Amino acid sequence: DNKHFNLAKAFLAISIINHDQKQAAVLLNELIETKQQSPELMAATAMLAFKQKQFDEAADYLINVCRSSMAYPSWFITLSQTLVAMNRLEEAKQVLHRLLERGQNDRAVVMLAMIEIRQDNYKQAIERLKNIETDSPHHRVALKQRMLAHHQSQQWTQALSLADELLGINPANSEAVVVKAYAQTHLAQPKQAIETLKKALADKDLEDRANDINLYTGLLLDAEGDYDTAWKYFSAQQHDEPKSVSMLDKNAEKTVQKWPTAAIEQQPVFVFSDTATGHVNFMQRLAHHGIATLTDRYQRSGRQDLFTRAWDFKDIAELTDARCHLLRKKYRQHLKLRHEDGAYADFVPMTALHMALIKKVFPAAAVIVLDRNMPDRHLHQKVFANSHYSATDFHSLKNQLIAMNPNIYLLDIDALMANDQPILDKLSQLFATKITPWDAPDVMPMEQLMLPKNRWKNYREYLQTIKP
Numbered sequence: 001d002n003k004h005f006n007l008a009k010a011f012l013a014i015s016i017i018n019h020d021q022k023q024a025a026v027l028l029n030e031l032i033e034t035k036q037q038s039p040e041l042m043a044a045t046a047m048l049a050f051k052q053k054q055f056d057e058a059a060d061y062l063i064n065v066c067r068s069s070m071a072y073p074s075w076f077i078t079l080s081q082t083l084v085a086m087n088r089l090e091e092a093k094q095v096l097h098r099l100l101e102r103g104q105n106d107r108a109v110v111m112l113a114m115i116e117i118r119q120d121n122y123k124q125a126i127e128r129l130k131n132i133e134t135d136s137p138h139h140r141v142a143l144k145q146r147m148l149a150h151h152q153s154q155q156w157t158q159a160l161s162l163a164d165e166l167l168g169i170n171p172a173n174s175e176a177v178v179v180k181a182y183a184q185t186h187l188a189q190p191k192q193a194i195e196t197l198k199k200a201l202a203d204k205d206l207e208d209r210a211n212d213i214n215l216y217t218g219l220l221l222d223a224e225g226d227y228d229t230a231w232k233y234f235s236a237q238q239h240d241e242p243k244s245v246s247m248l249d250k251n252a253e254k255t256v257q258k259w260p261t262a263a264i265e266q267q268p269v270f271v272f273s274d275t276a277t278g279h280v281n282f283m284q285r286l287a288h289h290g291i292a293t294l295t296d297r298y299q300r301s302g303r304q305d306l307f308t309r310a311w312d313f314k315d316i317a318e319l320t321d322a323r324c325h326l327l328r329k330k331y332r333q334h335l336k337l338r339h340e341d342g343a344y345a346d347f348v349p350m351t352a353l354h355m356a357l358i359k360k361v362f363p364a365a366a367v368i369v370l371d372r373n374m375p376d377r378h379l380h381q382k383v384f385a386n387s388h389y390s391a392t393d394f395h396s397l398k399n400q401l402i403a404m405n406p407n408i409y410l411l412d413i414d415a416l417m418a419n420d421q422p423i424l425d426k427l428s429q430l431f432a433t434k435i436t437p438w439d440a441p442d443v444m445p446m447e448q449l450m451l452p453k454n455r456w457k458n459y460r461e462y463l464q465t466i467k468p
Contacts, residue, residue: 278413
């Protein structure tokens with residue numbers, strides 16, 4: 001019952017939260033069960049909640065304890081981190097300013113600058129970070145953040161200089177390697193960028209970033225037209241194979257085909273996309289024309305509507321008209337949390353079950369499926385390794401989607417990027433918005449998310465030896 005013993009237990013819990021959350025929780029529960037009350041216990045509970053990503057709870061506790069003049073700097077730091085995680089950036093900055101009113105705190109300065117970088121306030125962040133002395137334990141982090149601020153604000157000469165400074169301290173600094181290569185590319189020094197990356201690949205301490213560095217090296221060589229050497233680096237990447245596609249059986253497919261396609265009420269426009277079929281380019285084009293792109297289903301904070309549930313085909317097939325009506329109503333309710341008015345494209349993970357669900361609940365909804373020729377998809381998977389399905393599995397899934405729903409629209413991303421007029425007209429019709437020709441901004445080789453159309457022809461001999 002000694003109050004100092006209880007205080008020590010709270011501090012012990014704080015000290016082990018980073019590496020043993022389970023034991024920290026045990027200690028805190030013991031204090032809570034004995035009805036202990038103290039700012040230290042509240043702070044420790046909040047810090048554990050923060051580590052467990054329970055940000056609302058962490059913020060509630062920390063806002064209270066940080067009102068005290070006895071609050072520790074670490075409490076302010078954790079409160080600021082919590083508010084950043086909740087995207088309450090201005091409040092997070094206020095917390096750090098309150099801490100800095102007590103005196104110099106380099107960690108708070110760095111965190112404040114990081115928030116400013118996130119808000120694109122690069123100039124102020126850079127000036128703030130320059131005040132961190134070289135003997136500060138936070139000096140290296142400050143250098144890194146300055147480098148990133150110059151990089152993000154496209155100040156390539158300064159970014160290159162700071163990358164070199166960081167590499168002088170630690171040659172295995174992977175972020176500095178990548179920023180240096182980026183800067184050299186933008187400064188019209190592609191050969192130097194390639195040498196920077198090759199040198200990094202020879203460093204055993206950078207093996208955990210070898211895939212990224214091999215990719216960037218290959219992209220730079222590809223842009224230089226050195227396809228044989230580029231393939232050497234592309235093929236050096238170590239990646240898992242794409243997951244196998246899940247298909248409906250033939251009976252289920254025929255059942256879906258028989259479901260009605262008549263419109264009951266206003267229907268959404270859904271999009272099935274993939275990195276290999278120009279997901280980012282399509283989003284950029286829609287945004288350029290004022291069409292909202294709803295991609296929250298790929299995030300933790302996605303809408304909790306009918307697409308959240310793990311359906312099986314039997315459940316979908318047994319949905320009654322009344323149940324479908326309720327699902328549409330719930331869909332619209334959650335939609336309002338993301339989008340109020342105007343044209344929108346609702347991106348949904350591409351699966352056969354999702355197509356069946358759309359056909360059942362939204363009978364006349366258009367479903368855009370981004371498509372690309374199989375050889376370029378095949379090359380994309382070998383180079384970027386970020387496609388959901390292999391080229392062959394995508395082809396099989398695409399055929400089943402077409403068979404199930406006549407409202408599907410296959411959109412060839414390369415034709416769209418070439419501003420093919422029939423495609424622009426079709427999109428104008430689907431979104432009730434005039435879609436005009438538009439060219440995506442040019443990107444440097446290391447920034448590419450997709451290789452140009454028919455690039456597979458330059459790697460034909462290598463692709464023939466690989467199972468698609």
